[in-house]
Amino acid sequence: MENQKINFNNFKYSTNVSEKSLILLNFNLVEKEVSINVFSYFIYGFGFARCVSINKNINMFKLILYEKKRNLYIVGNTSSIVKECPWSWAGKCEWNSFYVVFYIPNNFVKNLENITIFNLYTSTKLDVTIKRTYNTKKNIDNLTICVPPLYWYNNFLQLFLFTEIWKLHGASHFIYYYYSVSENVMSLLKYYESKQIVTLIPYKSLPKSNLIDPNKSVYRYGHLTAINDCLQKRYSKYSTVIDVDEFLYYNETIFLNKENFYQYIEEIFKKNKKLSGILFSHHGLQIDTKNMKDDFEFLQKTYINYFKGPQKYIIKSNRIEIVDSHKPLKYMKYNIKTINFNDAFLLHLRANWAYKNNKIYHKINLISLNQTKLISDQFMYIKKILKFSKEFNFQTDALMIMNKCLSKWKMNGCKIPNDFCQKELLDVEKWIKSDDIYTPEHYLIL
Known part of the structure; x- marks a missing residue:
């Protein structure tokens, strides 16, 4: 870690979102074929961060994975998914898609558990469960x-x-x-x-x-x-x-x-x-x-x-x-x-x-x-x-409303369907919204 001394005891568990936060969906352990018939393992996390915060402090924005059982520390690489952040054509979309990746040595893959992630930029930490897309049976x-x-x-x-x-x-x-x-x-x-x-x-x-x-x-x-x-x-x-x-x-x-x-x-x-x-x-x-x-x-x-x-x-x-x-x-x-x-x-x-x-x-x-x-x-x-009883046709009414209300989104700087269209769309259908669905998983805030 570039000879940098870090006192991890000073890190606090993350709670609220700030302009410096990294918000992730989850962490997945995956197998990659880095060259023909040569495989390595990585943990990927995809989510969001504020472009201005990250771009101005890119050298500070580091995540460190810590595995307690083997006292293992691994530095992750963090970046926006696309190079330009924010996009020049959507300048007010200040929060954009980011990812972090950790290289995991092969001999540590099998029993990877009790993981804590530290964010050096926000001085926060989070205990996480790593999902395993990779499995030895290879059900492809x-x-x-x-x-x-x-x-x-x-x-x-x-x-x-x-x-x-x-x-x-x-x-x-x-x-x-x-x-x-x-x-x-x-x-x-x-x-x-x-x-x-x-x-x-x-x-x-x-x-x-x-x-x-x-x-x-x-x-x-x-x-x-x-x-x-x-x-x-x-x-x-x-x-x-x-x-x-x-x-x-x-x-x-x-x-x-x-x-x-x-x-x-x-x-x-x-x-x-x-x-x-x-x-x-x-x-x-x-x-x-x-x-x-x-x-x-x-x-x-x-x-x-x-x-x-x-x-x-x-x-x-x-x-x-x-x-x-x-x-x-x-x-x-x-x-x-x-x-x-x-x-x-x-x-x-x-x-x-x-x-x-x-x-x-x-x-x-x-x-x-x-x-x-x-x-x-x-x-x-x-x-x-x-028991579907609607007319046999392509139903485009909601799409047409959305196209109209989003037609001038560039004047506002960011394409946000909820802000521009929700009022017009609410009564078009009986909507099922993801926010109303209970799931045991939550966003990870670092």
Whole structure:
């Protein structure tokens, strides 16, 4: 610790949030393949800190992990997830996503317990429990889908289609973070949770004090913290971070022997042993919604349009350290490959273009006719058991209200849906809010 003498007896247990605090979701012990067939262990914690405080005192902002049993001290590295903090285009988002990482020697991994974390910047300490994503049995998921936090979300049909189509594409598990969803959407999520293909994470408001409320200056509920935390949740072969209006598509005419998208990416990684991730170009998706019926045959009329945007990715989670929404930011000694558009790409069914008569490129088969029948049967079954009775359509009323009330957020300096939209949205649905859900876990304040 750079020959610095520290009296840890002077550290106090943290209680209230201050402008100097680091707020973390949890700590996860994970295994990383630092080079081919060489594995090391790390503890990651993702959360939030105030940009101004950290940037002005970056050399002071150190966390130290202490394991009492072996009198072990390990210094952690702390940083914002993205380099610019705050973002130049959101200057009043003073609280941003941060992370801390501790390297854990292999011989200390098995019996790591009685852990205390010390924050040298705030002179606070906290006793913590380390979660273990890594396990010796290696129960690996094939493909985990991480969904950024859902907020004021009520589009039952969209969520159903997203989950069912990705299941057909080979997804083995979904992790949904949510801040606020409608009762119908929660019923659907709970149904999938009961089938053990979905993990639900209530994404609660940050703790506040009389002096400061971080929620007033966090961009869009801090989605970067959620998605990076998600990638530590499961021991998964491959993972992606993707929104509920996005699908990845491969050219079936070229890859005739592939049963689904998972088989396609599996072959890519097998052929390229030094890959940590693959990137897909972005294209808009349109569907014919004029004659939507619950036979789902409208899914046979899907088209690429000319709307383009940022890429999305599939990664080997154990070769990646940090990601943002569109690309890996920090990874081990491996390569990133961009997939040729003729082979595969991202299809984005964004509401402001998906259902309009825009110029289209060509028709594609998002799913087969047989798969369409399977989805229709599944919808009728779920509709019956959940007693879902709303009109068969994409429900975009809450989204349209939110788009309108957030349209001038840059004038206020930070995109905070609660501050701008909560009043207009409260009576649209019966909302299930994460803050009202009891969980034994709480944010960690250091």
